[in-house]
Amino acid sequence: MTLAATAGHPGFLSPNGVEIAFVLVGLATLGAALITVTTKQLVHAALWLVVALGGVAVEYLLLTAEFIAWVQVLIYVGSVVVLLLFGLMLTRAPIGRSPDADSGNRWIALGASLAAAGALVWVVVDAFRTTWIDLDGPAQGSTKASGEFLFRHWVLPFEALSVLLLAALVGAIVISRKDRQDPQGGQGTQDRRGGGGRQGSNGVQGPSGPQGGDDRRERPTVNREDKS
Amino acid sequence: MHLAYPAVLAVLLFCTGLYGVLARRNAILVLMSVELMLNAVNLNLVAFDVWLRDALHSGQALTLFTIAIAAAEIGIGLAIVLAVYRNRGSADIDRLRDTAETDDAETLPDDFDGVAARDTTADQATAPAGKAKKAEATA
Known part of the structure; x- marks a missing residue:
């Protein structure tokens, strides 16, 4: 709607095919994002997030950033959403509608986000009213160009990023593993499980007993983190 | 574009x-x-x-x-x-309130279904109990 409202400027009156495609895909992306943040069904939110992220990937393609588009598809749609779905499953998210998906300050959040959207759209449209992107010529984000600028000018940050990913991998495994067994035969672990059960939710422990479920629950958690 | x-x-x-x-x-x-x-x-x-x-x-x-x-x-x-x-x-x-410092914030609101058994009227009585419970669950 806001995109249509900005059509009063002279440059918007003759959109070419790329702009029309961009606006249509953008509307689909925005709609999917809105459903993601408003739906009551947690799994549906993750699945609509796939649509939103895929729409952003198509926008990258329209902006001639091909390599980033495929990286987006691989990493976001391929691994981040899968991680989110695993997280939803491991926290035993309800399959149906969950009435407490939104917190009590929903209207404050709506007001804040609408105010931010209004202010930012106003500023951005006013600032870039007479600016055009020249999409002609060779694609600026093709795989060849990406490899050249990434491994010619950005090698050191790239390698530092691999160290960061390794640290994140190790950190995720350390955080999500079970507590170490005490030398006295895991007495502390049992106490902790009892405390968690008393906290108010019965969904912490599986159908198996506290002792039997200990090892069985550790391995899928560690395997899941390997994907990140 | x-x-x-x-x-x-x-x-x-x-x-x-x-x-x-x-x-x-x-x-x-x-x-x-x-x-x-x-x-x-x-x-x-x-x-x-x-x-x-x-x-x-x-x-x-x-x-x-x-x-x-x-x-x-x-x-x-x-x-x-x-x-x-x-x-x-x-x-x-909303339930992660460990760093809340006031007694008012120690007691959870009424609309949480899982912990509805807590009495929100007796603030002074339930606040130490809430702290003990949290410490037990966090340790």
Whole structure:
């Protein structure tokens, strides 16, 4: 709607095919994002997030950033959403509608986000009213160009990023593993499980007993983190 | 292509994610909204990189770095959420009130179904009990 409202400027009156495609895909992306943040069904939110992220990937393609588009598809749609779905499953998210998906300050959040959207759209449209992107010529984000600028000018940050990913991998495994067994035969672990059960939710422990479920629950958690 | 199209789309995506971060209660839904905000920033970076025709292509390189850091962030974030869920039996961020300092904040609101047994009228009596309970669940 806001995109249509900005059509009063002279440059918007003759959109070419790329702009029309961009606006249509953008509307689909925005709609999917809105459903993601408003739906009551947690799994549906993750699945609509796939649509939103895929729409952003198509926008990258329209902006001639091909390599980033495929990286987006691989990493976001391929691994981040899968991680989110695993997280939803491991926290035993309800399959149906969950009435407490939104917190009590929903209207404050709506007001804040609408105010931010209004202010930012106003500023951005006013600032870039007479600016055009020249999409002609060779694609600026093709795989060849990406490899050249990434491994010619950005090698050191790239390698530092691999160290960061390794640290994140190790950190995720350390955080999500079970507590170490005490030398006295895991007495502390049992106490902790009892405390968690008393906290108010019965969904912490599986159908198996506290002792039997200990090892069985550790391995899928560690395997899941390997994907990140 | 007019530069306002990707810029406005990025703004709207960012504000959608902002609403999700502020309004959602489940921690995993908050992480999804954070992903939306990161994608809005990435879209801005790519659009301005293509517009400026930077020789170093800083925008696209930073977009790749942002995507990688977002993947690391979602892994760590989900690990923390799972650890909290394992200790507390709940991933609702409204219930994580350990750093609340006043007695008023120690008692949970009425509308939490799981802990409805707590008496909210006797603040002074329940606050130490709540602290003890939290310490037990956190340790």
